[in-house]
Amino acid sequence: ENYFTFSESMLFSAIISATDPVTILAIFNEIRVEHDIYALVFGESVINDAVAIGLHKAVLTYMRYPQNKDVSFDGWSFAEALLNFFSIFVGSFFVGTSVACITALITKLTKIGMFPLLETALILLMSYSTFLISEVANWSGIVAVLFCGISQKHYTYHNLSLASSIRVVQLFELFNFLAESFIFSYIGLSVFLSVEHKWDLPFIAVVFVSLQVSRAFAIYPLCLLLNLYRDPPIPFIYMHILTWSGLRGAMAFALAIRNTATEVRQVMLTATLSSVLISVLFQGGLTFPLIKLLKIKNNISPEIDELQQESRMIISKRHYNPSLNNDKIDLDKIDDIPKDGTPSNDDLKNRSSIQKQNKIIVFFHNVDQNYLLPFLTNIRTDHTH
Secondary structure (H helix, E strand, O other): OOOOOHHHHHHHHHHHHOOOOHHHHHHHHHHHHHHHHHHHHHHHHHHHHHHHHHHHHHHHHHHHOOOOOOOOOOHHHHHHHHHHHHHHHHHHHHHHHHHHHHHHEEEEEHHHHOOOOHHHHHHHHHHHHHHHHHHHHOOOHHHHHHHHHHHHHHHOOOOOHHHHHHHHHHHHHHHHHHHHHHHHHHHHHHHHOOOOOOOOHHHHHHHHHHHHHHHHHHHHHHHHHOOOOOOOOOHHHHHHHHHHOOOOOOHHHHHHHHOOOOOHHHHHHHHHHHHHHHHHHHHHHHHHHHHHHOOOOOOOOOOOOOOOHHHHHHHHHHOOOOOOOOOOOOOHHHOOOOOOOOHHHHHHHHHHHHHHOOHHHHHHHHHHHHHHHHOOOOOOOOOOO
């Protein structure tokens, strides 16, 4: 029998807590569900992955201490592990956002937009550099890339020429598709070809049931707590979907397979792999019937092409375009674009919703709109923001 030590239990908890609702998000995208539920599921999974990766690295750091002595996990050890986690998380966040801001300034202050191919390469290489910098600094490269991508989308994207903005989106969508295809193919093959498995069926069953129970105990209380201050509140049908969206996928598998030297690590890998397969096949397969049962609405017209949506967003925000001669997009086919920059009903609704949030959100929103966006992008903001 294999017994988990406390540190190994913490490590497995960090590994298995990484969610990956890619299957559910693909269904959401296909049937075009409401923006709110898509944003909740996607945002929760992004932050969840960032915390899981940071916690995984912090636990690994703790496990590097000499284990041949009977060292108890006392209060000081807990505080040290917690400090380690925050240092990894904050350091990775700082690297990712800093590189994104530097990229935004480069695209804003130079004429690189006249060369869309070079501009696209800059975005790709600068984003990859965050991974290398964080790994050299012994932080988390994945978390750094995550926050770099979020910041690039929020700031740098608005400075790109129209040709580059389309190419960047399509390029990363291609990378995403190839990576997901590879990792799930690899997961499927590893079930039959890998020799590093240690099957413990009772343990796997307990793990899967525990994942569902712990997910429910996390989602419902936190959503109810948020509803005390959130306007509009999160509906119960959204809570059901959030609970159901706790699939395990590529991130958990990647963390588990990094080290399979011991039998305990092999048990972790097998349990993680089984949880990934069961959750994707079972929960992913039943997601569409659940959405129909809960009567989740859609609010995006299916006839609107995604490329037109992207182009509308670019132009309606007074997109900076230094190289229209290089762009082959037929903009005459894109209608319903406000010519005077007047905000749409959705924009006004979003602003009204933001104003109802707590003071911290309003503060960061105002700083972003009044200082960061004008400094890092070519967007012209006004007092209505």
